[in-house]
Amino acid sequence: MVAATTPAARRWAEALEAWAIPGEILAAAPESPWSFPQALFARAAARALASPPSPSRRRAVQALADGGEVLDVGVGGGAASLPLAPPAARLVGVDRSRAMLDGFARAAEAQGVSHEEVEGDWPDVAPEVGPADVVVCHHVAYNVADLVPFVAALTAHARHRVVLELTAQHPQTSSNPLWLELHGVARPTSPTADDAVAVLEEMGLTVGVEGFERPVGDGEEDLADLVPFVRRQLCLGHERDAEIESLLRRHGRAALRHAVTLWWDTP
Numbered sequence: 001m002v003a004a005t006t007p008a009a010r011r012w013a014e015a016l017e018a019w020a021i022p023g024e025i026l027a028a029a030p031e032s033p034w035s036f037p038q039a040l041f042a043r044a045a046a047r048a049l050a051s052p053p054s055p056s057r058r059r060a061v062q063a064l065a066d067g068g069e070v071l072d073v074g075v076g077g078g079a080a081s082l083p084l085a086p087p088a089a090r091l092v093g094v095d096r097s098r099a100m101l102d103g104f105a106r107a108a109e110a111q112g113v114s115h116e117e118v119e120g121d122w123p124d125v126a127p128e129v130g131p132a133d134v135v136v137c138h139h140v141a142y143n144v145a146d147l148v149p150f151v152a153a154l155t156a157h158a159r160h161r162v163v164l165e166l167t168a169q170h171p172q173t174s175s176n177p178l179w180l181e182l183h184g185v186a187r188p189t190s191p192t193a194d195d196a197v198a199v200l201e202e203m204g205l206t207v208g209v210e211g212f213e214r215p216v217g218d219g220e221e222d223l224a225d226l227v228p229f230v231r232r233q234l235c236l237g238h239e240r241d242a243e244i245e246s247l248l249r250r251h252g253r254a255a256l257r258h259a260v261t262l263w264w265d266t267p
């Protein structure tokens with residue numbers, strides 16, 4: 001249900017509602033379509049650590065002094081925050097998934113950086129979390145229908161800056177050709193990062209915007225995790241894996257590659 005009341009926020013929520021999986025397909029799903037695979041996001045974190053600094057990393061580092069503290073909302077494997085230490089000396093990860101938090105904790109431990117994990121849904125758990133110099137939130141926004149309170153809580157926790165990264169288009173856009181071919185269902189193409197910017201500006205935030213191409217895991221190891229992930233999202237069973245793999249190879253994942261860094265400073 002759409003709770004948002006201002007025009008851009010309502011457009012965002014309505015556009016996300018259109019991504020609801022058709023009832024009869026969802027009813028026949030052998031597994032939940034909504035879980036994120038931990039291994040895939042642990043590798044995203046390792047890739048972020050090994051890659052040259054992205055615009056999101058540069059914008060975050062600009063607002064961090066040596067020994068600073070970072071809050072990472074929807075931390076996954078830690079791709080947004082692990083590359084910020086140093087200069088950051090302490091990372092706090094929030095995620096609704098215990099498996100993701102455990103993976104993040106292991107990676108932070110291996111990197112020798114002080115860390116804390118908070119399990120739960122943002123912004124529900126926000127009152128349990130202290131402020132940080134920089135708040136980062138990568139690849140979570142398209143999961144959030146009610147974007148205004150989510151962003152307001154990010155902003156309220158940042159002493160200096162919020163950096164929000166998202167793909168230019170909804171990340172599941174790359175599976176649209178698979179939905180058409182395997183279910184005969186045309187999926188939406190909005191909202192986009194521009195629609196997110198409209199919501200933030202409607203909130204009165206002055207937002208910096210920088211688009212870039214990010215490295216996306218497309219090796220055989222990633223494909224091995226991606227096939228079951230996409231199969232679950234498509235509400236299909238194991239017997240369709242070969243078909244899904246060949247469609248993934250044919251259509252690629254361009255929608256995941258085009259990313260946008262949004263940032264704003266707090267008073």
Ligand SMILES: C[S@@+](CC[C@H](N)C(=O)[O-])C[C@H]1O[C@@H](n2cnc3c(N)ncnc32)[C@H](O)[C@@H]1O
Pocket residue numbers: 036041044045073074075076077078079080094095096097100120121122123137138139140143144
């Ligand atoms: C696509 S992953 C991105 C992970 C990581 N930030 C990255 O860029 O690789 C999204 C993560 O956000 C978490 N998540 C989604 N919505 C959330 C919410 N409202 N509160 C807390 N965690 C959330 C998921 O469990 C998942 O770990």
